[in-house]
Amino acid sequence: MSSSAGMECSGRGDGGGGMVAPPFVAKTYAMVDNPATNAVVAWGAASNSFVVADPFAFSEILLPAHFKHSNFSSFVRQLNTYGFRKVDPDRWEFAHACFLRGQTHLLPRIVRRRSMRPSKDDNEEDEDSSSTMLAMEVVRLKEDQRATEDRLAAMWRRVQDAERRPKLMLAFLLKVVRDHDVLRRLAAGSGAGQDEGAEEAKRPRLLLNGEAQMQDAFVGEPGVDFTGFYTGGDGFSGVPVDDPPYAFPMDGGY
Numbered sequence: 001m002s003s004s005a006g007m008e009c010s011g012r013g014d015g016g017g018g019m020v021a022p023p024f025v026a027k028t029y030a031m032v033d034n035p036a037t038n039a040v041v042a043w044g045a046a047s048n049s050f051v052v053a054d055p056f057a058f059s060e061i062l063l064p065a066h067f068k069h070s071n072f073s074s075f076v077r078q079l080n081t082y083g084f085r086k087v088d089p090d091r092w093e094f095a096h097a098c099f100l101r102g103q104t105h106l107l108p109r110i111v112r113r114r115s116m117r118p119s120k121d122d123n124e125e126d127e128d129s130s131s132t133m134l135a136m137e138v139v140r141l142k143e144d145q146r147a148t149e150d151r152l153a154a155m156w157r158r159v160q161d162a163e164r165r166p167k168l169m170l171a172f173l174l175k176v177v178r179d180h181d182v183l184r185r186l187a188a189g190s191g192a193g194q195d196e197g198a199e200e201a202k203r204p205r206l207l208l209n210g211e212a213q214m215q216d217a218f219v220g221e222p223g224v225d226f227t228g229f230y231t232g233g234d235g236f237s238g239v240p241v242d243d244p245p246y247a248f249p250m251d252g253g254y
């Protein structure tokens with residue numbers, strides 16, 4: 001049932017220009033009558049009720065934009081206070097005899113009830129409110145359960161990743177042990193660094209200034225001529241002599 005049949009619009013005001021709609025009613029009408037948010041809240045089929053299609057988005061987006069809270073249960077309690085009733089047990093559809101599409105002049109007639117003596121209608125509405133609160137609690141519990149399941153799934157993925165790393169490392173080590181080509185490539189990679197060190201060691205060392213002077217002293221010393229030993233009267237005079245066969249560097253101190 002999605003109509004407000006059996007209800008008549010009545011109230012203290014007559015809909016004239018002197019009456020102003022309560023802020024709660026005016027803000028609720030503005031939310032419902034906005035076509036940009038029809039996916040969240042919109043008029044019912046007969047334009048005499050409104051349906052909250054997405055309570056979660058309604059609480060998170062629309063309520064904070066128009067009110068100072070984001071509690072859907074509080075919004076429903078406010079609706080009951082102003083005489084709105086839940087007209088469909090399977091969805092969040094509410095109706096009031098003076099809350100009609102395009103008839104904003106009737107909104108001032110929607111006032112907060114201040115009855116001191118509970119009537120039969122009040123008891124029925126209290127039951128409706130209790131059922132509404134119970135349904136809201138079920139929705140909240142389902143949302144909490146969904147969020148908990150998401151956190152558990154994320155934790156389980158992290159545990160699986162942590163368990164997969166050692167297995168991948170073990171598989172790599174087994175492959176290295178069984179595949180000799182992999183071992184040779186690894187050895188070649190590590191040997192390249194050692195070869196660079198060896199090449200560095202093989203490079204000629206720069207001589208210090210003192211060492212260079214000493215080497216020049218030996219190399220620049222003239223060789224000793226032994227020609228006289230071969231031309232004397234010792235029986236070697238017949239041996240032809242060209243150039244001295246050896247030249248030894250001699251220290252000038254001897």
